[in-house]
Amino acid sequence: MRARSFTDNERFAPSVRSALGVNDFLSRPEHTLPYECDGSTAYRSAPEAVALPRTTEQVAAVVRGCREAGVPFTARGAGTGLSGGATPLEGGVVISLAAMNRVLEVSARERTARCQTGVVNLEISRAAAPFGLFFAPDPSSQSACTLGGNIAENSGGPHCFKLGATTSHILSATVVLEDGAIVELSEDGAAAGLDLLGLFTGSEGTLGIATEATVRLLPLPERVETLLAPFSALVPACEAVSRIVAAGVVPVAMEALDAATIEVVEAGVGAGYPRDAGAVLLLELDGAEAVVAREKREVERILRSSGALEIRTAEDDAERERLWLGRKRAFGAMGRISTDLYVQDGVVPRSRLPEAIAEVERIGRRHRIRVANVFHAGDGNLHPCVAYDGRDPDERKRVMEASHEMLEMCVRLGGALSGEHGVGIEKRDALGMLFGEDDLDAMRRVREAWSRSGLLNPGKVLPLRGGCSEAMGPLPGPGRTAAAVPGAWI
Amino acid sequence: MDSVDGVDSVAAARVERPESEAGVIAALSAGDVVALRGGGTRMDLGPPPPRVDLLLDLSRLSGIIEHHRRDLVVEAWAGTTVADLNAALAPAGQFAPLDPPRPDRATLGGVIAAGETGIRTVPGARPRDLLLGLTAILAGGRRIRAGGRVVKNVTGYELTKLFTGSLGALGAITRVxxxxxxLPEATRTILLALPMDDDAGQFADRALDGLAAATAPAAVALVPPGTGLPGLPRTGGFRLAIRFEGLAEEAAAPADPVASAVGAPVEELGEGAAERLWAGVRDAFPRVPRARGELGVAARGPAPAVLRTAWRLAALGPALAFPDQRRALASAPAAAFDLVLAAREPGVSFVVETAPPGWKAEHGTCHPPLPGPVRRLNARLKRALDPEGALASGAPGSDRENAA
Known part of the structure; x- marks a missing residue:
């Protein structure tokens, strides 16, 4: 890690500061401290300064200033990420897009919105709603997270099961490259250059900084049905999900919560989930009236034959919102049962969900840890959530071992290490579990083609050269619950 | 595509047809300048290479490796044709919604390398939406894997996207x-004749209003009268063709809102006629007769601007527009290229896909040319994965530096 000193700050501060308004450059420790981490509080490293640019040109000027001074820089949206993507690992300057938070234009006819990337995700759908349109990516943190963060992480959310993750909904983006050049990347198809936008989306802030983007909007559905199906246990609920997928029915979302999660949700939020159930599935169907009616019959048939104890349909928007509130607030509610929480993000093929969940339970028992499950079942995206006491070194060790085994299980079943939280710092050194040296070398070359100086969000995504593989980052110590950070929901 | 064994109008010194990945690795380790071919249907895309020693034909690398039926996922050899894949999946009631020109010849690897967006609406049916993972052999013979086999995955950089539309410049895709x-339970196609006296702006607005009024269309195409597709008259104005597919209830989507938005009556096409029409739409544009001096041009940009551009291009030759894809295709005499350029609305970019021999070297493929920093990024990415330039294709979009 680079040594930091006051001299460094002196060296770059004038060139960076001169690009910004007087109040848009923070360098006093009490002002920069809040930027030392994102939602994954295990990794902390305070920046030397925070820039709050208001225009693309200001972002470019800050980037050039950092380049000239040889100071690392890291972009930040709302800081709700869960893998350390916005944590300034090597200090330097955090470039916060918080002041670039406007929806610039909604075009109803084109079904697009042009936005600054510091805009909060939910604000895009709010601006589109009067035109009968919405922005599809809906991470659980959507009332706090920003479009720029969504682009950086290729964020998902419950509705990406049917509608695709962020990458499917970005038409173009204005990006400041490492040398301060401002480019417009767009999906222009074959022979118009490589799919730079596709590569950029999900690159976790290591290839450039998006300052504006044109996003695709979709028409609000004519009909929405939200169903809640309690089961005696999580495994049969997962079997129902696998059967719905295999039948080719495409609900817009399929979410699963286990008994431990139901308990904390009901105590905290009161979403109306049955407290005696072993698990619930929350399903949503949307589309044309007749289509939804048909799909609902088919889904209900599969749910019943898979052992659903009952099927409840939300009667109105208020009930629908309440059912979703339980899902979206689940992680926050877990603060009730534990001071510390570690959330994973592995993925398995949908047909392997029942055995994956059974294995998660076995691993938890073997290591004597408490695991709650609340996850995007339709995508096979698991979120085993481990509650632990950070003051107990032995328990922390057991949590790490169990987490590692769960990731190994995901890989063994044909899955992946991260479905939506990204690699960041957290899984950087675990990438070797999934990819070989040649695969990682290709990724490294691709990154170096964009960023030669190594100053752009250093230390993220790829294992450090010569670093140990098959290891994960540190686990939060006492009182560093990810879910306790405002806005850090999954 | 011409019958020459080569890329665009550049002939290869020799051709190899490996039957295994090991054969591909050997061919890419030998130090030749290598061009790649799947079904050979789109060898004319992109800037032509200066030279080709070896044309590596990957069509024998074919067949399904594993069909994960309950996950609706398949892994197949890249030389498998789209038609063969879908024929093999049909008994399971599944398909890959790729629809490149000539699916009986187009291979999966080729469709991905060409970034071939078919006729279906987006997002959802482009190669970049459907591709979960791939295996590729890089120049020098190293094998890499990118992505995976799960539908949601943000583990590492999305190299799958980089290979989509890479035109064989980065490596040989061997498995996808x-x-x-x-499979849809039902399909249905409706046709609307747009008024002839519209100007470009009215035409674009009317078409987009029609599209907005259609409930979840599966494919939408605008066909000018001169394009001469099977079953369509060569007289009258533009036709708006909309296909619905899926459950019977989806295919039965109401047409009245579309009719009133467009201001034209709806014609229902029979199943056979619809199939012929969409096959015609799908196959229309690789058939540009470049030997007779024709250009094949793809236009992209904001939908209204693309439609206004397509309206003008249709005066120069056959054309098609896909409003939801923000894309249009057209052909025009190379001699009329000034008129082609004059048809371009602000915000629209042209890619000349096919051209008479020598034309691209003189004029370049991208109009306007990509901005310098973007062109340099393309070139650097090419060098990152193929430092010696052993793959014949240059970085797509980076060719203009050598042109006037």
Whole structure:
């Protein structure tokens, strides 16, 4: 890690500061401290300064200033990420897009919105709603997270099961490259250059900084049905999900919560989930009236034959919102049962969900840890959530071992290490579990083609050269619950 | 595509047809300048290479490796044709919604390398939406894997996207993993004749209002009268063709809102006629007769601007527009290229896909040319994965530096 000193700050501060308004450059420790981490509080490293640019040109000027001074820089949206993507690992300057938070234009006819990337995700759908349109990516943190963060992480959310993750909904983006050049990347198809936008989306802030983007909007559905199906246990609920997928029915979302999660949700939020159930599935169907009616019959048939104890349909928007509130607030509610929480993000093929969940339970028992499950079942995206006491070194060790085994299980079943939280710092050194040296070398070359100086969000995504593989980052110590950070929901 | 064994108008010194990945690795380790070919249907895309020693034909690398039926995912050899893949998946009630020109010849690897967006609406049916993972052999013979076989995955950089539309410049795709869909229970196509006296702006607005009024269309195309597709008259104005597919209830989507938005009556096409029409739409544009001096041009940009551009291009030759894809295709005499350029609305970019021999070297493929920093990024990415330039194709979009 680079040594930091006051001299460094002196060296770059004038060139960076001169690009910004007087109040848009923070360098006093009490002002920069809040930027030392994102939602994954295990990794902390305070920046030397925070820039709050208001225009693309200001972002470019800050980037050039950092380049000239040889100071690392890291972009930040709302800081709700869960893998350390916005944590300034090597200090330097955090470039916060918080002041670039406007929806610039909604075009109803084109079904697009042009936005600054510091805009909060939910604000895009709010601006589109009067035109009968919405922005599809809906991470659980959507009332706090920003479009720029969504682009950086290729964020998902419950509705990406049917509608695709962020990458499917970005038409173009204005990006400041490492040398301060401002480019417009767009999906222009074959022979118009490589799919730079596709590569950029999900690159976790290591290839450039998006300052504006044109996003695709979709028409609000004519009909929405939200169903809640309690089961005696999580495994049969997962079997129902696998059967719905295999039948080719495409609900817009399929979410699963286990008994431990139901308990904390009901105590905290009161979403109306049955407290005696072993698990619930929350399903949503949307589309044309007749289509939804048909799909609902088919889904209900599969749910019943898979052992659903009952099927409840939300009667109105208020009930629908309440059912979703339980899902979206689940992680926050877990603060009730534990001071510390570690959330994973592995993925398995949908047909392997029942055995994956059974294995998660076995691993938890073997290591004597408490695991709650609340996850995007339709995508096979698991979120085993481990509650632990950070003051107990032995328990922390057991949590790490169990987490590692769960990731190994995901890989063994044909899955992946991260479905939506990204690699960041957290899984950087675990990438070797999934990819070989040649695969990682290709990724490294691709990154170096964009960023030669190594100053752009250093230390993220790829294992450090010569670093140990098959290891994960540190686990939060006492009182560093990810879910306790405002806005850090999954 | 011409019958020459080569890329665009550049002939290869020799051709090899490996039957295994090991054969591909050997061919890419020998130090030749290598061009790649799947079904050979789109060898004319992109800037032509200066030279080709070896044309590596990957069509024998074919067949399904594993069909994960309950996950609606398939892994197949990249030389498998789209038609063969879908024929093999049909008994399971599944298909890959790729629809490149000539699916009986187009291979999965080729469709991905060409970034071939078919006729279906987006997002959802482009190669970049369907491709979950791939295996590729890089120049020098190293094998890499990118992505995986799960539908949601943000583990590392999305190299799958980089290979999509890479035109064989970065490596030889040998295996692909795709997400699948359930075969539609029903399909239905409606046709609307747009008024002839519209100007470009009215035409674009009317077409987009029609599209907005259609409930979840599966494919939308605008066909000018001169394009001469099977079953369409060569007289009258533009036709708006809309296909619905899926459950019977989806295919039965109401047409009245579309009719009133467009201001034209709806014609229902029979199943056979619809199939012929969409096959015609799908296959229309690789057939540009470049030997007779024709250009094949793809236009992209904001939908209204693309439609206004297509309206003008249709005066120069056959054309098609896909409003939801923000894309249009047209052909025009190379001699009329000034008129082609004059048809371009602000915000629209042209890619000349096919051209008479020598034309691209003189004029370049991208109009306007990509901005310098973007062109340099393309070139650097090419060098990152193929430092010696052993793959014949240059970085797509980077050719203009050598042109006037």
């Amino acid at each position: 993993t795709l997400r699948l869909r359930a």
